[in-house]
Amino acid sequence: MSGNDVRGRTPLSLVEQDPDLLFYSRQADERGGPVLVLGSANGRVPWSLAGHGVSAVGVDSSEVMVRSAEERRAEEPAEVSQRVRFVASDVRVLRLTERFPLVLAPQHSMGMMATRDDLDAFLATVCHHLAPGGTFIYDVLNPPREAIIRDDDDDEPRAPLEPRRPLFALHLRERKPPGGTAPIRRLKLRHFAPEELEEALSSCGLTLRERFGRFDGKPFDLGDSRQIGIAGL
Structure with a gap:
């Protein structure tokens, strides 16, 4: 794939130089599109992929976030805009007809899953939408080891809720039409212990193939602040 789009522009992911966008664009180059982005928030990752020449479907449970993502459409060239579509849906029950060679859960989107049932x-x-031989990639916060708590009746480690800094602040406010009251939904964001994630992936039939601690490919260790996993069926 060429490093430029059809107008000869440098792809957005390369202009911005954000490590995660570069990482996801390279993964998409290797595996091809379209790409399904679960927890797309304001569309940052899908729009970056589209600017890089890859078709993407962004899904988010917040209609506010989907509207925010759609606002960018008017600023993009037609050939970029046509590569992206957004869907407002609870990712836990999403069932599209398409299958994808690459499914992403970027920007700690799995942290919105407050319980093990939600994560499952x-x-x-993810499994429903993966094409045969497809790849699932996620990035989540890694809990500090001293923060992992244990239940007195259970020897298994349990990761606490609430990371030390807020993420996805815009998810917490849902606007109503003019004249209505704007409610605030308070949502907890969850850390996942590495062992917990690996077990959950295995239970769903996914095999964790690689795990990094940074987007530059550094191998993961328990002291890293982030887990970046690559899994497949």
Whole structure:
């Protein structure tokens, strides 16, 4: 694939130089599109992929986020805009007809899954949409080891809720039409212990193939602040 789009522009992912966008664009180059992005928020990752020449479908449970992502459409060239579509849906129950060679859960989107049942439902959505031989890639916060708590009746480690800094602040406010009251939904974001994620992936039939601690490919270790996993069926 050429490093430029059809107008000869440098892809957005390369202009911005954000490590995660570069990483996801390279993964998409290797595996091809279209790409399904679960928890697309304001569309940052899908739009970056589209600017890089890859078709993407962004899904988010927040209609506010989907509207925010759509606002960028008017600023993009037609050939970029036509590569992206956004869907407002609970990712736990999403069932599209398409299958994808690459499914992404970027920007700690799995952290919105507050319980193990929620996580299992999220991963079932991943499996449903993966094409044969497809790849699932996620990035999540890694809990500090001292923060992992244990239940007195259970020897298994349990990761606490609430990371030390807020993420996805725009998810917490849902606007109503003019004249209505704007409610605030308070959502907890979850850390996942590496062992917990690996077990959940395995239970859903996914095999963890690689795990990194940074987007530059550094191998993961327990002291890293982030887990970046690559899994497949």
